[in-house]
Amino acid sequence: MSKQQEYITITLAGRVNVGKSSILNLLSGQRDFAIVDAHPGTTTDTVMARMEIHELGPVKIIDTAGVDEYSQLGGKKRKKTYEAVEEADLTLLVIDLINDGETSDFAVEKEIITRALKYEKQVLIIYNIFHHNFPSNKLKKIKNIASQKLNQDLPCLYINALNLKDQKKLIAFIMTFFRKENHQPDLIPIYGHKGYVLLNIPMDEETPAMRLLRPQDMVMERLLRKYLVPVLYRMDLKKARAGDKAEKKRFLVTIEHLRNSPEGLKLVITDSQAMDIVGPWLSHDISITTFSVIMANYMSGGNIEMFVTGLKTLLLLKNGDSILIMESCNHDRKCDDIGTQQIPRLIKEKLNLELKIDFSFGRVLPDDLKQYKLVIHCGGCMIDRQKYMRRIFKLREARVPITNYGLFLSWIHNPEASVRVTKIFRSNKDHKGN
Ligand SMILES: Nc1nc2c(ncn2[C@@H]2O[C@H](COP(=O)(O)OP(=O)(O)OP(=O)(O)O)[C@@H](O)[C@H]2O)c(=O)[nH]1
Ligand code: SF4
Ligand SMILES: [Mg+2]
Structure with a gap:
């Protein structure tokens, strides 16, 4: 946190x-x-x-x-x-x-x-x-x-x-x-003071130098507080996506090493862009989620189901419908940016849809939300919870469903994967404390 x-x-x-x-x-x-x-x-x-x-x-x-x-x-x-x-x-x-x-x-x-x-x-x-x-x-x-x-x-x-x-x-x-209400769920609901958590951080042209991204920082802080051991792993996503066997082997050897250790491997957290690769590589008994899904759950006060429900709207969309891709900050955009390039391309290629796609970057919400059939939101790590919750209220008021980058990227390649990346939040929902 x-x-x-x-x-x-x-x-x-x-x-x-x-x-x-x-x-x-x-x-x-x-x-x-x-x-x-x-x-x-x-x-x-x-x-x-x-x-x-x-x-x-x-x-x-x-x-x-x-x-x-x-x-x-x-x-x-x-x-x-x-x-x-x-x-x-x-x-x-x-x-x-x-x-x-x-x-x-x-x-x-x-x-x-x-x-x-x-x-x-x-x-x-x-x-x-x-x-x-x-x-x-x-x-x-x-x-x-x-x-x-x-x-x-x-x-x-x-x-x-x-x-x-x-x-x-x-x-x-x-x-x-003043009633101090704590709406914030545990960032990573895993328990027991033992075990490794592998953080898969591919680093691409957009990754800033000399620092990690805020969700990665937040996750590490939480894991340390729980006495769990974060293991930072950099995957070469280009090689992995091109089917490079050595790159796959390097990853799986690390996974096996952690699994076979006395402490064991508790969870894999991946950049959502690598979910289509990492998901199929890992056997189903290994828990996996993405940084973006962690943020969506956290910022919405534990309401990950709302984003899962939002995903279902994708199947109801028709050519010409309008959707909004929203990011809470206005960062530099390099080639193959997730919001402006990858998601629109995947919608076109995988869903075979010609949608009208608008973009909203930064803190200001567009006025006319009702025109949109769906909002696909980034992890929202650069605004505070109060601002994020106001967005959710506004969308609910306008009856616009919302989903999230991490869930979208998991689901679009394999609908089962969206269930997998949300499992840790559902199975540990009633657990309080850190
Ligand atoms: N005597 C007295 N004067 C006050 C009190 N509170 C504010 N003032 C005066 O009222 C004037 C306006 O106060 P501000 O605190 O600037 O009021 P504001 O609501 O922020 O005003 P705006 O920014 O213009 O909307 C100033 O001259 C203050 O000194 C008070 O409790 N007693
Ligand atoms: S606010 Fe959104 S777009 Fe900006 S860094 Fe965080 S997750 Fe990425
Ligand atoms: Mg004033």
Whole structure:
């Protein structure tokens, strides 16, 4: 599990000038962490700050632009704010109690709450009180009016965001009401502190120098933590694919060596591009999966079956249907790139289909998802779990099935292989712990 994915994400949202950035400063304990100004619209885009809040652990706080700015730019800012709300584990909805408590219709605030709850996220209300010595009877009256108008059964807190003493109060409030949910399954559900796991990493023109890819790093970290021994193996995929007997022998000798060792071979994890080679080479009593399938299971909170179901859509596609190939980052593309070349070619050759294939690279989701019959997604290792889950929600909302590169590449050569690469997740589903 990477550090990046252990962050709790908290979004600060509300109208302009209600003290969102001041609350970010309050949480950080620094008055000048974010720019704060009496001018409405000071924060013009989502701003992310990572910090360690002792009681909560690593937290990613997203300060946002106010959602009630109705210029053309305001629409763009609002879109980003809503995205941040939909992704966050927790939204702190900030309301300027004295200015808005009596007069506002709270439509904007209700919209924020609706969006968060739709994405099964949590919301807490922060009433920010700008005036120190506001008469208490008047304040009580406004509090009542505001809570009646907002009409939400959500925990709320009254603070003065400029008062550093309210920091403790705010953190205690979050600690009391935020339910820290752990949706993340074990990255590699194999158990027992003994055994080798062979990682097949072919390395091609796209492989960056001087480092391994993030899923490979994550897998190694997990194996070490479990006292399992990762064995890194580089297959020459070109030779293997060309039927080179020596290349096959080199691989199988390594496998036999590990199998016959006292510790034994627990699992083979391969780059998904080599699954069509490695799968048939290995006898069925050897467990095998791919890095991409591991990531899909992990990022989706253990929902690998959703990607298996998505595969079945491939058999229902007709010429002219649109599908979307999605990657969560925008990397250099060299020859025979998986997303832009291999997958489209395999669809054409193996399924004999002429599809309309669109591509989406990076963090932004296309607006009109409904036009697609299927999404084929990469492992998604470069975005965090919250962003990935928002994608899954959006696709579910648009009723678009999703599958994954690793599953696709296993299935297209041999449908049985897609069952094989998901077996470790199904057979160990109920096992908790690492
Ligand atoms: N007196 C008092 N002033 C506050 C409080 N919170 C914020 N302010 C002031 O209100 C103004 C706006 O605060 P910001 O934190 O920038 O508000 P924001 O919601 O981030 O505003 P935008 O980024 O413009 O949407 C600043 O002048 C703050 O100093 C508070 O609790 N008490
Ligand atoms: S985000 Fe996707 S395309 Fe980018 S490196 Fe990770 S798996 Fe590959
Ligand atoms: Mg601001």
